[in-house]
Amino acid sequence: MPPMHIEERKDFPNPIEFYDNYVAPGKPVLFKGAAKQFPSYNNWKNDTYLREKYGGLTVMAETAKKEDRNNPVKPMNFSTFLSIYEEEDIYLVQDVAPPRPITEEMFVPKSLLCRGFMDFLNMALLWFSSGGTKSVLHNDSFENINCLFDGTKELIMIDRKHKELVPIDHLERGYSFVDVERVDMYKYPTLSKLPWYIANMDTGDCLYIPRNWYHHVKSSLTRNLAINLWWLFRSELKHRDECEKSLADLPEFDCLNKFRIKSGVKIEHVIFDKVFEESNSTTSTNLLKSVIPLLSSDMTRDDRIEYLTKLKRYFTEADTNEDSLLTREEVEASSVEILLPFLKKGAEKELINEYQKDEL
Structure with missing residues (x-):
């Protein structure tokens, strides 16, 4: 099946238009050349400038440019990274949220300049390598605008409405081992029926990736630097x-x-991610179904029954308006400590890491 292409436009829409036409329906859009208007656009291309001004910044670097989510990360100062990244198989992935000084080089596009977006801004990440990075096929629960300041990227994207056809090997971590460049159709037969999109990012482009859209990203074999902003989805634009x-x-x-x-990522965003994938509310039954895959395999039948009973009690307590539906807002206002002891060993840390590691 040939790929479809993502909508392209040259300008950032205002926040109302952006929410109504793209965020609410979950429609990706490529803003061609839109990052070139930012005053710091050329600074990100200059390693000498970055070293002199921000060389002392402590950064975290992944130890391979082909994504392996089990690989360790290595702390170093930015100056060291700039000295070795062209020769070594290394990839900088760094949270650069304020008050870090480097954020004076980062700009928020018009589309997000509204409390309905900025109140829910969750993370700003810098992605930097000598090129040739590849991600796994995965999805994220955060809304995402990514701006590319050097190099090119090719994204293969799959609409979240086709999730039943996407072969996610690691359900709890939201990614697949499938090699999208050489797909094994015997192992992954559903992919032959799957509509897919392609987005080609050039230097200066920005791309909106809706939450829960599956995507694989391949970077050019040249210096590659991008910055992305993540924010939490809301079923309506607050403070409209x-x-x-x-x-x-x-x-x-x-x-x-x-x-x-x-x-930072709250544990409720991790555990309840799949519950609110398509709706802002959930029933008790759907809540139980979403959490069961996270339960430890070591739990006995009696332990599982006891846990699910407690979870039902949690649902009742968190459902403050007693309408038999649990909303995102009710979850975020409640305590979820009841869930933590029952996660698979290490699952909480692993799951949270997935929201702090992406490919762009």
């Missing part, structure tokens, strides 16, 4: 009236260091 009133005076971009990012 306030946002609409501000449209007339909205700038094309604003500096990231003016904003506060609520960095």
Whole structure:
């Protein structure tokens, strides 16, 4: 099946248009050349500038450019990375959320300059290598705008509505071992029926990747540097009236260091991710079905029954308006400590790491 192409446009829409036309329906869009307007655009291409100004920044580097989620990461200062990245099989993946000084080089596009987005901004990440990086096929629960400042990227993307056809080998971690460049159709026969998209990013492009869209990313064999912003999805645009009133005076971009990012991943975002994949609320039955795969294989039948009984009790307590539906907001306002003792050994750490490691 030949690929379909992602919609392209040259400008960032205002926040209302962006939410209504792209975020709400879960529709990716490629903003061609949109990052070139940022004042720091050329700074990201200059290793000498980056070393002189931010060389002392401590960064984390993955020890291979082909993604293996079991590989360790290595701390070093930015200056050291800049000295070795062209020769070594290494890939910088660094959270650069404020108040780190380097955020003065980062800009938030007009599309997100509204409380309905910025109040839920979760992470800003810098991705930097000499090129040739490849990701696994995976999805993420966060909304994502990625801007490319050097190199090119090719993304293979699959709509989340086709999730039943996507061969996810690691369900709890949301990724697959399938080699999308040389697909084994005997092992993964559903892929032959799967509609897919292709997005080609050039230097200066920005791409919106909707939450839970599956994607694989391959970078060019040249210096590659990108920055992405992650935020939490909401089923409606919060503070919409306030946002609409501000449209007339909205700038094309604003500096990231003016904003506060609520960095980090809450365990409820990990455990309840699949529950709220298609809806802002869930029933007790769906909640149980989503958590069961995370239970330890060492649990006895009686332990499982006891745990699920406690989980039902949690549902009742968290459902504050007593409508027999649990919403994202109710989950985030409640305690989820009941879940932690029953996760597979190491699962909490592994799952959270998946939200802090991506390919772009």
